[in-house]
Amino acid sequence: MEIYVFDGSLVGLLSAVFTFYERKSAVVKLMREDDYQPDLLGGKVEVHSDHGKAARVWKGLVKHIGMEGLNRFYAAFLGEDAAGYQCLFDLSRYVFERGGDVMEDFGNAHVLFVSQLARKVHREKHRMEAFVRFQKMADGLFAATMEPDYNVLPLIRKHFTDRYADQRWLIYDRRRKYGLYYNGDCTEEVAVELAERVEKGDGVSLPQNLLAADEVLYQRLWKGYFNHTNIPARKNTQLHIRHIPKRYWRYLTEKFDLHL
Amino acid sequence: MRIEEKLAILADAAKYDVSCSSSGGTRKNVGKGLGNSHVSGICHSYTEDGRCVSLLKILLTNHCIYDCAFCVSRRSNDIRRAAFKVQEVVDLTLNFYRRNYIEGLFLSSGIFKSADYTMERLLQIVKKLRTEERFHGYIHLKTIPGASEQLVREAGLYADRMSINLELPTEAGLKLLAPEKSHDEVKRPLDWVNKSMIQLNEERRVMRHVPKFVPAGQSTQLVVGASEESDKDILYTADRFYRDYGLKRVYYSGYIPVSKDSRLPGIGSPPPLLRENRLYQTDWLMRFYGFEVSELLDDAHPFLDTAIDPKLSWALRHPQEFPIDVNSADYRMILRVPGIGVGSAQKIVQARKFGKLRFDQLRKIGVALNRARHFIRCPDSVVTMREISPNEIRQHILSAQARRFSPTQLTLF
Numbered sequence: 001m002e003i004y005v006f007d008g009s010l011v012g013l014l015s016a017v018f019t020f021y022e023r024k025s026a027v028v029k030l031m032r033e034d035d036y037q038p039d040l041l042g043g044k045v046e047v048h049s050d051h052g053k054a055a056r057v058w059k060g061l062v063k064h065i066g067m068e069g070l071n072r073f074y075a076a077f078l079g080e081d082a083a084g085y086q087c088l089f090d091l092s093r094y095v096f097e098r099g100g101d102v103m104e105d106f107g108n109a110h111v112l113f114v115s116q117l118a119r120k121v122h123r124e125k126h127r128m129e130a131f132v133r134f135q136k137m138a139d140g141l142f143a144a145t146m147e148p149d150y151n152v153l154p155l156i157r158k159h160f161t162d163r164y165a166d167q168r169w170l171i172y173d174r175r176r177k178y179g180l181y182y183n184g185d186c187t188e189e190v191a192v193e194l195a196e197r198v199e200k201g202d203g204v205s206l207p208q209n210l211l212a213a214d215e216v217l218y219q220r221l222w223k224g225y226f227n228h229t230n231i232p233a234r235k236n237t238q239l240h241i242r243h244i245p246k247r248y249w250r251y252l253t254e255k256f257d258l259h260l
Numbered sequence: 261m262r263i264e265e266k267l268a269i270l271a272d273a274a275k276y277d278v279s280c281s282s283s284g285g286t287r288k289n290v291g292k293g294l295g296n297s298h299v300s301g302i303c304h305s306y307t308e309d310g311r312c313v314s315l316l317k318i319l320l321t322n323h324c325i326y327d328c329a330f331c332v333s334r335r336s337n338d339i340r341r342a343a344f345k346v347q348e349v350v351d352l353t354l355n356f357y358r359r360n361y362i363e364g365l366f367l368s369s370g371i372f373k374s375a376d377y378t379m380e381r382l383l384q385i386v387k388k389l390r391t392e393e394r395f396h397g398y399i400h401l402k403t404i405p406g407a408s409e410q411l412v413r414e415a416g417l418y419a420d421r422m423s424i425n426l427e428l429p430t431e432a433g434l435k436l437l438a439p440e441k442s443h444d445e446v447k448r449p450l451d452w453v454n455k456s457m458i459q460l461n462e463e464r465r466v467m468r469h470v471p472k473f474v475p476a477g478q479s480t481q482l483v484v485g486a487s488e489e490s491d492k493d494i495l496y497t498a499d500r501f502y503r504d505y506g507l508k509r510v511y512y513s514g515y516i517p518v519s520k521d522s523r524l525p526g527i528g529s530p531p532p533l534l535r536e537n538r539l540y541q542t543d544w545l546m547r548f549y550g551f552e553v554s555e556l557l558d559d560a561h562p563f564l565d566t567a568i569d570p571k572l573s574w575a576l577r578h579p580q581e582f583p584i585d586v587n588s589a590d591y592r593m594i595l596r597v598p599g600i601g602v603g604s605a606q607k608i609v610q611a612r613k614f615g616k617l618r619f620d621q622l623r624k625i626g627v628a629l630n631r632a633r634h635f636i637r638c639p640d641s642v643v644t645m646r647e648i649s650p651n652e653i654r655q656h657i658l659s660a661q662a663r664r665f666s667p668t669q670l671t672l673f
């Protein structure tokens with residue numbers, strides 16, 4: 001068995017597929033550099049990320065599974081899952097060896113796993129479209145921090161760009177330490193260190209002295225609205241928590257006392 | 261009165277309207293305005309009762325000239341009253357939207373002075389949002405019963421969805437609890453809006469620039485458990501409204517006691533949540549699973565079984581239709597198997613093109629086998645010596661559910 005070690009990028013993963021056919025390997029275990037431990041059995045093969053090779057594999061995949069299939073492939077990749085990388089690798093082989101659009105072959109373990117991982121990522125993307133809470137800064141910037149389970153910023157970019165076209169905004173992923181910034185014209189990836197406070201009880205907020213004058217009022221209004229639109233006679237805590245898992249509460253104005 | 265107090269009072273008064281859907285809108289953000297529609301809608305938060313918060317749902321005012329017994333804003337009720345100014349609603353909507361709290365506005369109102377006077381105010385707000393503020397987010401606007409046709413049609417140019425509530429499922433119930441109102445008052449505006457939608461859709465086929473008109477369609481709400489209707493009454497009424505007015509949704513709202521009126525369940529009695537849930541499940545079967553309402557409820561079965569879901573209940577009453585072979589049955593029949601939803605049914609039909617499906621694959625696809633296995637056959641099905649009766653299946657499924665939901669261990673004695 002050979003252990004392919006790649007850099008964790010999409011280009012790296014696709015290059016690994018290319019390398020597999022180039023080297024005519026037999027059994028391959030694929031892992032990220034970060035996950036690799038030298039005492040593992042099997043020879044180590046360092047995969048060199050090569051844009052040219054990756055592009056050829058990408059083109060080959062499009063030919064068989066179409067853009068829709070590739071979107072699913074890409075979403076699963078953003079799942080940053082060790083078993084997921086292996087599955088994407090094995091799925092690519094299945095695509096090239098069987099031919100045709102296999103993305104609906106849910107009886108195949110790789111197809112099903114990739115499809116389910118992509119679904120989880122999409123669910124997280126949808127959650128972020130819902131749970132991002134902007135705070136208006138004194139200079140007019142609408143800023144939000146978050147900590148999604150998966151690397152979903154590339155997937156939510158279009159949604160927020162289309163929606164908030166007339167305000168400058170920033171969405172910052174604390175875990176992956178990068179953000180999306182829309183400057184009123186276009187959206188770009190930025191590596192910023194956003195000044196934030198992590199408060200007692202774990203809430204995350206922006207420093208109050210940097211906020212716009214009416215920001216605290218609107219947070220209070222929203223919180224008040226949230227409490228009054230509830231019907232106590234129908235209380236259902238289990239359902240509430242299923243819909244908003246507790247790990248998101250620290251970023252939600254209505255669930256956490258930020259500046260009140 | 262401070263804006264916070266107003267918001268508290270007018271959110272409190274609006275919350276018994278259960279619709280919070282923001283799907284079906286088609287608005288795009290043109291010319292760098294604010295907002296757009298998300299095709300499937302977005303629930304931005306969930307209240308502690310587990311309901312979705314998608315829209316800023318408020319009344320313009322809770323002053324009302326009517327005295328409907330089931331309504332918290334009825335004129336004889338001794339509560340605090342408040343009214344928003346037009347600009348206040350506009351500011352709240354925009355500022356909440358800009359912070360990604362909401363998908364848009366759900367605007368309703370008590371009726372003050374007259375129906376037209378109220379409707380005009382609502383119209384002013386949505387017009388201002390759309391034209392002056394260039395707001396392309398979602399707007400759900402209530403039609404005020406008794407408002408003129410001209411106002412209702414004009415509102416349709418700005419709203420994504422319009423709705424007007426039937427409230428009581430039968431005319432008799434309405435006569436008892438809200439004698440000042442009638443079903444006709446609800447049917448008329450539903451019909452105006454529906455006809456305009458159909459007409460504009462036809463024009464759209466031949467002309468390019470036809471204005472949007474209620475793109476997310478119309479809906480209505482039925483109150484459950486305030487009067488004596490059967491489930492059959494409720495769902496036959498819903499079915500008729502789906503057909504006659506092309507409604508997108510009928511909402512079922514378990515009645516929450518807000519009055520000491522002797523005609524109604526007393527304050528403190530629990531809302532019929534399980535019954536409400538079964539009604540929604542049946543509504544789904546009618547809209548997405550190809551069931552006719554008459555297959556699910558009839559004079560012999562005027563109420564839904566609360567212990568089991570309506571699809572399972574139907575399947576147990578029709579043992580002659582089962583078992584079916586998942587590798588050959590048509591999509592329509594696969595949809596009718598208890599434990600198989602629309603998603604799983606579609607996956608099955610796709611996946612079986614690549615090879616025969618077995619039980620473990622069905623489980624991974626997402627089929628609830630504890631229910632489905634009694635109704636399907638796969639290549640690896642266990643052949644049983646004798647037929648199991650529907651009643652045995654029912655007991656089997658119920659006891660499996662009970663085991664799952666009760667964490668306590670059984671005692672010996």
